[in-house]
Amino acid sequence: MEGHLATIGFGTAAGTLARLLMLRNDYRQYPGYPHGYVIHLSLGFIAAALGAVAVPAIAEPDFTAVTFLALAAQQFREVRNMERKTLEKLEELELVKRGPDYIEGMARTFEARNYLAMGTALAVAAACQWAGREWAAAAAFISLLASWRLMAGRTVGAICDVVPVPLEFRGAVLTAAGVALVNVGAPEMREKILREGLAVCLKPRDADARATLDDLGQRMAVAHTAAVILGTKNEIDLPELTPVVRKNIDTGELVLAIVPFVRDPEALVAAVRRAPILESARSRPLRTGAGRAARRRRYPRGMV
Amino acid sequence: MPQVNINNLILAAVVRDTGLAAGVPLFLARNAEEQQKIAAYLARILNGMVHDLENGVLIVVRH
Structure with missing residues (x-):
């Protein structure tokens, strides 16, 4: 039980940190509000926790517990829909429109970032469970870097x-x-x-x-x-x-x-x-x- | 960005010679200066844009 707690703790922390790093506020001004930060950090925390808990579930072994990852996917699709709806509403009042492609891209990014947070948590928890805490730290570093690189899209x-x-x-x-x-x-x-x-x-x-x-x-x-x-x-x-x-x-x-x-x-x-x-x-x-x-x-x- | 599609609408035409346009609300101006002024006012009022057909006709179009 003690070992599992450390695994889940490490995984969740790394996943949440990944989401925090990907939560950028730049010229897009979105999410530019404290509430936006709270929403996305909380969802990122939940995603990370789900990813981290999957590892002890497999180790136990309690394979059916892994099915709740499907539930997570459902949740994140909701995130995408929520973001799309919000941005479409705001778009009506934009003088220079973003356009539907841009909005879809942003909504998809919000969904993808949760998966990356979950993936980071999963990788770190797995390393912590089977290879030790030093390896968990290394895995955290590598997955954070990978998330960072993956989310930096190309520019014109x-x-x-x-x-x-x-x-x-x-x-x-x-x-x-x-x-x-x-x-x-x-x-x-x-x-x-x-x-x-x-x-x-x-x-x-x-x-x-x-x-x-x-x-x-x-x-x-x-x-x-x-x-x-x-x-x-x-x-x-x-x-x-x-x-x-x-x-x-x-x-x-x-x-x-x-x-x-x-x-x-x-x-x-x-x-x-x-x-x-x-x-x-x-x-x-x-x-x-x-x-x-x-x-x-x-x-x-x-x-x- | 003004997109070209079927929704673009001629709201009014401002002319100095009524023989040049028909079928839209027509505004007759006495001289070129007045023509520009009427077109500008109409554009502001109707949230449209003034286009010059370069034959003496100014049209106000909503994009």
């Missing part, structure tokens, strides 16, 4: 080059890098956009990147990230100033135009580079033979 900067481009008007049409963005009717708005606006071009490095950037949800995520980090001057009754992302239909490059509060091209490039690549947008046509053949025919010499 990893798949494309982001360069500032000038804005111009062709007649009433706002244009940047040869891409027509939007028709702006009011001359003073045109002047304002030229004076205070910024644009960047996202150049995909290969066909996989191009397919990923093509996703509308991914584009919304890029615009949202830029708007959150630099601020945006658009208002409910001023849709002209809404950030807009359009594709160059010949090259697959994206152009983002925004009228930010902070007019700093370098900051905009940095903000766009750190936008997350959404799981649902990720696409890899180059993994297929057909995709590679199409690339060779289309670009006989080039990289893209």
Whole structure:
């Protein structure tokens, strides 16, 4: 019994610590509230406890006790639903929307983090039970590092080059890098956009990147990230100033135009580079033979 | 992000010549300055956006 208590204690502590480390509060401002922290830490603690208890259950041996892990899975799916619902409600009042892909990605991340907390607890408890406390500490370190690495998703900067481009008007049409963005009717708005606006071009490095950037949800995520980090001057009754992302239909490059509060091209490039690549947008046509053949025919010499 | 789809709605057109537009609420302006002003007011009131068709017609569209 004494041994089991240590096992469960070590496992639970490590799992909860893993959840705490993954509970980040950054520009997403979510969960940015003390109650959000309490909810997710408590759920992480429960997940860790479940993972840790499974080990003595197997050691006893009481194999049926392991079935409660299925119960845990059910609980975590609930977490995902809860997060999705909350974010969808908040989305209605966002001036620059996250987009459904981003929301789904965040909700899935919340679910996955609980599994990682549970996995950490399981690994640490197993090490403590059968290999000793030193090994438990080592297992804790390795699984914490693994969770950290697993949860750090890729960013837009990893798949494309982001360069500032000038804005111009062709007649009433706002244009940047040869891409027509939007028709702006009011001359003073045109002047304002030229004076205070910024644009960047996202150049995909290969066909996989191009397919990923093509996703509308991914584009919304890029615009949202830029708007959150630099601020945006658009208002409910001023849709002209809404950030807009359009594709160059010949090259697959994206152009983002925004009228930010902070007019700093370098900051905009940095903000766009750190936008997350959404799981649902990720696409890899180059993994297929057909995709590679199409690339060779289309670009006989080039990289893209 | 203004998305292009069937929900985009022309709320009004502001013209100086009534022969240029029909089928939508039409506002007649006496000169270019007044045309811009009416379009801007309508856009603010209706939460829409002014687009210039570059033939003397301004339309207010909700995206």
